[in-house]
Amino acid sequence: xxxxxxxxxxxxxxRLARPPVNALxxxxxxxxxxxxxxxxxxxxRALVLSGGPRVFxxxxxxxxxxxxDRPAMEAFLADLLELLRALATSPVPVIAAxxxxxxxxxxxxxxxxxxxxxxxxxxxxGLNEVAVGLPLPRxxxxxxxxxxxxxxxxxxxxxxxxxxxxxxxxxxxxxxxTAPEQVVGRALQIARDLLALPPRALSATRQxxxxxxxxxxxxxQQVTWRAFVDDWFAPETQEAMRALVARxxxxx
Amino acid sequence: xxxxxxxxxxxxxxRLARPPVNALxxxxxxxxxxxxxxxxxxxxRALVLSGGPRVFxxxxxxxxxxxxDRPAMEAFLADLLELLRALATSPVPVIAAxxxxxxxxxxxxxxxxxxxxxxxxxxxxGLNEVAVGLPLPRxxxxxxxxxxxxxxxxxxxxxxxxxxxxxxxxxxxxxxxTAPEQVVGRALQIARDLLALPPRALSATRQxxxxxxxxxxxxxQQVTWRAFVDDWFAPETQEAMRALVARxxxxx
Amino acid sequence: xxxxxxxxxxxxxxRLARPPVNALxxxxxxxxxxxxxxxxxxxxRALVLSGGPRVFxxxxxxxxxxxxDRPAMEAFLADLLELLRALATSPVPVIAAxxxxxxxxxxxxxxxxxxxxxxxxxxxxGLNEVAVGLPLPRxxxxxxxxxxxxxxxxxxxxxxxxxxxxxxxxxxxxxxxTAPEQVVGRALQIARDLLALPPRALSATRQxxxxxxxxxxxxxQQVTWRAFVDDWFAPETQEAMRALVARxxxxx
Numbered sequence: 001x002x003x004x005x006x007x008x009x010x011x012x013x014x015r016l017a018r019p020p021v022n023a024l025x026x027x028x029x030x031x032x033x034x035x036x037x038x039x040x041x042x043x044x045r046a047l048v049l050s051g052g053p054r055v056f057x058x059x060x061x062x063x064x065x066x067x068x069d070r071p072a073m074e075a076f077l078a079d080l081l082e083l084l085r086a087l088a089t090s091p092v093p094v095i096a097a098x099x100x101x102x103x104x105x106x107x108x109x110x111x112x113x114x115x116x117x118x119x120x121x122x123x124x125x126g127l128n129e130v131a132v133g134l135p136l137p138r139x140x141x142x143x144x145x146x147x148x149x150x151x152x153x154x155x156x157x158x159x160x161x162x163x164x165x166x167x168x169x170x171x172x173x174x175x176x177x178t179a180p181e182q183v184v185g186r187a188l189q190i191a192r193d194l195l196a197l198p199p200r201a202l203s204a205t206r207q208x209x210x211x212x213x214x215x216x217x218x219x220x221q222q223v224t225w226r227a228f229v230d231d232w233f234a235p236e237t238q239e240a241m242r243a244l245v246a247r248x249x250x251x252x
Numbered sequence: 253x254x255x256x257x258x259x260x261x262x263x264x265x266x267r268l269a270r271p272p273v274n275a276l277x278x279x280x281x282x283x284x285x286x287x288x289x290x291x292x293x294x295x296x297r298a299l300v301l302s303g304g305p306r307v308f309x310x311x312x313x314x315x316x317x318x319x320x321d322r323p324a325m326e327a328f329l330a331d332l333l334e335l336l337r338a339l340a341t342s343p344v345p346v347i348a349a350x351x352x353x354x355x356x357x358x359x360x361x362x363x364x365x366x367x368x369x370x371x372x373x374x375x376x377x378g379l380n381e382v383a384v385g386l387p388l389p390r391x392x393x394x395x396x397x398x399x400x401x402x403x404x405x406x407x408x409x410x411x412x413x414x415x416x417x418x419x420x421x422x423x424x425x426x427x428x429x430t431a432p433e434q435v436v437g438r439a440l441q442i443a444r445d446l447l448a449l450p451p452r453a454l455s456a457t458r459q460x461x462x463x464x465x466x467x468x469x470x471x472x473q474q475v476t477w478r479a480f481v482d483d484w485f486a487p488e489t490q491e492a493m494r495a496l497v498a499r500x501x502x503x504x
Numbered sequence: 505x506x507x508x509x510x511x512x513x514x515x516x517x518x519r520l521a522r523p524p525v526n527a528l529x530x531x532x533x534x535x536x537x538x539x540x541x542x543x544x545x546x547x548x549r550a551l552v553l554s555g556g557p558r559v560f561x562x563x564x565x566x567x568x569x570x571x572x573d574r575p576a577m578e579a580f581l582a583d584l585l586e587l588l589r590a591l592a593t594s595p596v597p598v599i600a601a602x603x604x605x606x607x608x609x610x611x612x613x614x615x616x617x618x619x620x621x622x623x624x625x626x627x628x629x630g631l632n633e634v635a636v637g638l639p640l641p642r643x644x645x646x647x648x649x650x651x652x653x654x655x656x657x658x659x660x661x662x663x664x665x666x667x668x669x670x671x672x673x674x675x676x677x678x679x680x681x682t683a684p685e686q687v688v689g690r691a692l693q694i695a696r697d698l699l700a701l702p703p704r705a706l707s708a709t710r711q712x713x714x715x716x717x718x719x720x721x722x723x724x725q726q727v728t729w730r731a732f733v734d735d736w737f738a739p740e741t742q743e744a745m746r747a748l749v750a751r752x753x754x755x756x
Contacts, residue, residue: 381705381709382701382702382705382706382709383701383702384702385702385704385705386705387704387705387708387709387712388709388712388713390712393712393713401650401651401652401653401676402650402651402713402716403650403651403652403676404676405713406618406710406713406714407618407619407679409709409712409713410597410618410698410706410709410710410713411694411697411698411701412701483705483708486704488702488703488704488705489702489704489705492702492705
C-alpha cells in the first residue's frame with residue numbers, strides 16, 4: 001500500500017501504492033501516519049510524498065468508509081487528522097510529488113507539505129468535498145487559506161472546483177509544474193537542495209514560517225474532528241456519498 | 253432604479269438600472285439593501301447582482317449626496333454600510349456580474365459578493381476613493397485585503413488605481429473574465445452550479461469561509477461609519493468632491 | 505556612500521552609492537536611517553530609495569561585519585532594525601527603485617517600502633539569508649508575508665530562493681518591472697502621482713493600510729534583535745559566513 005524508498009543522503013520517498021487510485025482507507029492512513037511520524041528518528045532528513053502515474057491520490061476510499069460504523073469512523077477520522085498534523089508539523093521537510101490527479105483527500109495531503117511539484121498535463125487538483133456533501137473541514141480550510149489566501153480559498157471551497165495545473169500554479173495551490181515522468185525526480189532534487197543548506201538556519205526558519213500551520217492544528221484539530229464525524233453521518237452527506245459510490249460502480 | 257428578474261430555480265437577478273451610470277443615491281441603496289435582505293425569505297436561493305452595458309456602477313452619486321446635510325448623510329452612510337453588510341453576510345450566495353466599469357462604490361459592492369465575473373474589454377475596476385479625497389473606509393479595506401492580500405490592497409488603496417480586467421484577474425480582485433454580452437449569463441450559470449451542490453454542505457462551507465468577512469463588519473462597521481461621516485464633511489474631501497462634480501458637468 | 509538628490513516638488517531620492525555592490529555596513533546603515541528619519545521634518549513629501557546600475561544592494565557587508573565584536577554587532581543590528589522600522593513607518597511614501605540585483609539585505613530594504621519598481625533583465629531578488637546560515641529574522645518574515653502571503657513566504661524563506669523579475673512580479677514581491685534605465689524615473693513618477701492626490705486622504709489611507717507592518721515592528725522588533733545577535737554568533741552561521749567571504753575573495 002505504501003512503498004518506502006530510500007534515495008540516499010537522508011531523502012526518503014513515501015510512495016502511495018494502493019491501486020487503482022491510492023484511495024485513503026484506514027490501513028493506508030495508519031501506514032502513512034506511522035511513516036511520517038517515525039521518519040526523523042529513523043535518520044530521515046527529508047521526505048518526498050508521491051503517488052502513481054496519473055493519480056496522486058483520489059482521496060478518501062468512500063466505498064470502504066461507508067461500511068464503517070460510528071466508532072470505527074471516529075477512529076479513522078482521528079487518525080486522518082493525526083496524519084495531517086504529522087505532515088504539517090514534520091521536523092523534516094516534506095515535498096509533495098503530485099504525480100497526477102489530486103482531488104479532495106489527495107489535495108488535503110499535499111497542502112500540508114512544504115512544497116508541491118505537480119505533473120503537467122490534464123490533471124486536476126482541488127478541495128471538492130462540498131460536491132460529495134461534506135462541508136470542508138475547518139483545519140483543512142486553514143491550511144488552504146495559508147497557500148491561496150482567504151478570497152481564493154472561499155471560492156475553491158464553496159464551488160468544490162477541481163483546477164488544472166496552470167490555474168493551481170497561478171493561485172498558489174501548487175508551486176511548480178513539470179513533466180509527469182520528472183515529478184518525483186524534481187521533488188527529490190528540491191529535497192536535496194534543502195539539505196544542502198545550513199541545517200540550523202533551515203530548521204529554525206522552517207519552524208518559524210510553518211508556525212501558523214502548526215497553530216491551526218493546535219486550535220482547530222479537535223473541533224474539526226467532532227464536526228467531521230457529525231457531518232459524515234448527516235443524512236445529506238450519506239446520501240451524496242452513496243450516490244457517488246453508485247456512479248463509481250456504474251463506471252466500471 | 254433596480255430591476256428584479258427571477259430566472260427560475262431560485263435564482264434572482266438584481267439589476268442596477270439607474271442611468272446613465274447606476275450611481276448610488278439614497279433610493280437605490282435603500283432599494284438594493286431591501287432586495288438583498290429579503291431575498292432568502294422570498295424563497296430566493298442565489299442572487300446575481302448586475303449592472304448595465306459598459307457600466308456596472310459608477311459609485312456614489314456625488315452630485316446628489318453633496319446636497320445632503322449632515323443628518324441626511326449620516327443616515328445614507330449607515331444605510332450604505334448596512335447594504336454592504338447584507339451582501340457580506342447574505343445567507344444565499346451572491347454573484348457579481350461586473351458588466352462594465354466599476355470604480356469606487358461599484359467595486360465596493362462587488363468585493364462583498366461570493367464571486368465576481370467581469371466583462372472583457374476596456375473596463376476598469378478599483379477603489380479610487382483617495383483620488384476624490386476620501387480615505388478608504390476601514391471595513392472596505394478589510395474586504396479588499398481578504399481578496400487581494402494586504403500588500404496589493406495597500407498599493408491599490410493608496411494609489412487609488414483603477415485597473416483593467418486582466419490585472420484585476422491577476423491580483424484576485426475579480427475571479428473570471430468573459431465577453432460583455434455573456435457576463436450575466438455566466439453569473440447565472442455559476443449561481444445554478446452552486447445550487448446543484450448538496451445544500452447543507454454548501455451552506456456550512458459558505459458560512460465558514462465567509463466568517464472573516466462577517467467578523468470584519470462586526471468589528472469595524474460602527475467605527476467605519478463614524479470616520480466616513482467625519483471624512484465626508486472634512487474640507488479637503490468637500491473640495492475634492494466639488495472639483496469632481498465641476499469636471500463631470502464640463503464633460504456634458 | 506549615500507547620495508541625496510532633491511528632484512523638486514518635495515520628492516527626494518536616496519541613492520545607495522557604496523561601490524561595488526552597495527553593501528550595508530554600519531556607516532551606510534546609519535546614514536540611510538538618518539536620511540529616512542529626518543525626511544519629513546526637512547520638508548520632503550516622498551522618498552525614492554535607489555541603488556546603482558546592475559545592483560540595488562548586495563545586502564549586508566559580511567566581510568566588514570565579521571570583524572565586529574559582539575557589542576559592535578549588537579549596535580549595528582539595532583541600527584539596522586531601526587532603519588527598517590523607519591522605512592516601515594515613514595510618514596511620507598517611500599518608493600523602492602530596485603535598479604538591479606537585490607539579495608538578502610537588499611530585498612529586506614525594498615519590502616518595507618510602499619512600492620517596488622524593479623529593473624527588467626537578468627536581475628534577482630530574494631531573502632536568501634538561510635543560504636548563508638542565518639535564520640530569516642522574524643520581523644522581516646512578517647513584512648514578506650504581508651506582500652506574498654504565508655505560503656509563498658514560507659517557500660522563499662526556507663529555500664533562500666533568489667527569483668527573477670517576472671517571478672517576483674507574479675508572486676507580489678515587486679509591483680512593476682521596467683527597463684533598467686527607466687527604473688528611477690518611473691519611481692519618481694509614482695512618487696509624484698501620489699503627491700498629486702488629496703494629501704489628507706492619502707495620509708490617512710497610508711496609515712491604515714500600513715498599520716499591520718507598523719504593528720509587526722511594535723510586536724517583533726526586540727525579539728528579532730535578540731535572536732539576530734544570537735544567530736549571528738552561532739558557530740554554524742559564523743562558519744557559513746566565513747565560507748562566503750572565502751568564495752567572494754576567490755572570485756576577485
